[in-house]
Amino acid sequence: MNLLRRFDPEAALVPVLAVVAAMLVGMVLIYAIGYDGIYAYGSLINGAVGSQSAIAATMLRAAPIILTGLSVMIAFRAGLFNIGGTGQAIMGLLVAGTIATHFTFLPGASHWIVALVGAACAGGLWGALAGFLKVARGANEVVVTIMLNYVAIRFGEYLLGLGGPLQEKGSDNPSSALFADSGRLPKIWSPDPFTEVNIGIIVALVVATFAWFLVARTSIGFQIRAVGLQPDAAEYGGMSVTKVTVIGMFMAGAFSGLGGAVQTLGELDRLQKSELSVIQIGFAGIAVALLGRNTALGCVFAGLLMGALDSGAVGIQNDNALPSGVATKLIGVIQGVIVLFVGADVIFRRLSARVAGGFGKQRAGPASGGVA
Amino acid sequence: MKEFVDVWILGLGLATLTYGTPLILAALGGLFSERSGIVNIALEGMMTAGAFFAIYVSVQTNSWFFGLIGAMLAGMVLAAVHAVATVTFHADQIVSGTAIILIAAGLVNFLNLTLFGSEGSPPDISSPWKVGPADFRVSVLVPLAFLAVAGTWFVIFRTPFGLRLRSVGEHPRAADTVGIDVARMRYTAVLVSGALAGLAGAFISFNVDSYTENMVAGNGFIALAALIFGKWKPVPVMMACLLFGFAQGLASRLGGVGWLPDAFQSPELLNALPYVITLIALAGFVGKAVPPAAVGKPYIKH
Structure with missing residues (x-):
């Protein structure tokens, strides 16, 4: 799973081409169902970056996706595929929401900060569980993290369901009591009365910096990279693959847990059962990590792009450029096509080799043996 | 006594078959693919496509048979994408699979909304x-799934095709050297897995005669777990699927049992049971699972 790590200029072009190709696929789909693709994409761009409010909405939506992207990224670096972002985010947001609702004794800003820390720990433990099951029991982390996603969703639905421990007492709704104001994320920018950017985007940037520092400048980061590249050699060199796998999955889970908390404490005023089964940020994180070429900075840019697509879908909705509900499905397809093209980047490498000309002979072989 | 037999023998048996059959079909699909050296985590997406197109084609043609064909073709189209990406372009198999899951979920729900609208498919469909006997009636796909187990065993272990398939999954270089077309074998295996996964999805939607979003609900991944649990052998894989099907059947039945404590009555926690049992099976009892040696690695011809 040592994909896409070494930098080369050609590789930097791949994400751009993948996004363009995916947008074209989306355009074809829109025309196929008899709607105006140009008009719909106009609405999308307008909804993503067309005004201060649109930019604010993009930043709001990007924050949790950057965090789940960093989660997938750090696991990739340790040679692990973390499809468990959804479950880790849910464990995080359940803990964050509970702290935000009930821990009202915490003074001032410490309230939301503690809520985020709690979320990171909860998500981290959920991720570490998958890492532990892999190294201790040989359980495949892809299947395990997906099963843990479903367990987390059902567990959260039980907690918030009617009569569940976290459901608001005396209410008929499957949701928790309101978060305390001090438990919600503070606002940093509000271009209009309906749009507010909270500190979540700053949290995401701080965590991205931390993730970069961790991977590039610390001993554990070096071990993560070594184990990701060559587990046997790392073991021979005295590192513990077991320790690195569990720590790597803890970090991955912690980032996703933060993602869930940032989304919930930033966009909702209480925990809601119905939100749990529709959480998309875990899978979006995979697209972000791949598109960002498994670097922290790349995840920030890719996360902003995914956030823009998300708020662009709202723009399409508001302009009635597509039937109700269709825009979000379309964004899902576009994300999937992006992942496919970034994954099968040889397509573009061959293409660019042909365009560049003259390199045909050298390029005839599989250009990116590194994908294996 | 009659009631006990009805609820806990016939009822649970029927539920086990209802939940187990799509797992068997999908896991056999995974078996073909992984035996040839290609991981197919996109079973889930192919099942989703199968579930939708079974209903859509059945409504359009008023024939469940064409519905099944449509489901298999839909699964095969996605499988073809997976094969092109992984066999021809050497894409990472997990990444390609993830992409197909995302594309299938988005595209199918996109089509569901545009073709059926928000009301969903019409109520009466073929x-x-x-x-089967009067109090144990099952879809014709159930006996078909068991036939498919026997057929898969025969094809994989008793035919020249099966031998080539296994050799390509264990040691593609050696297979290539003796003249086996590795890419062609892998394409065939992945397409077969798409057809079987499409059929599995069709079973799920035909079971309730409609398509709803997220109705496959992780069963594609449970089938993958069953594949590992059954160590890539058809009959043990079938047993694993029946075990996981039994867990789902049990979960669907425990809710009405008066003497169980409250937490066991919670429908949400009961719904988590199949996933927990899958986890325990994977982590606890699987022993040393040795996949086909070349699984997950692209084969690059010199």
């Missing part, structure tokens, strides 16, 4: 025959 649905597969039911077979």
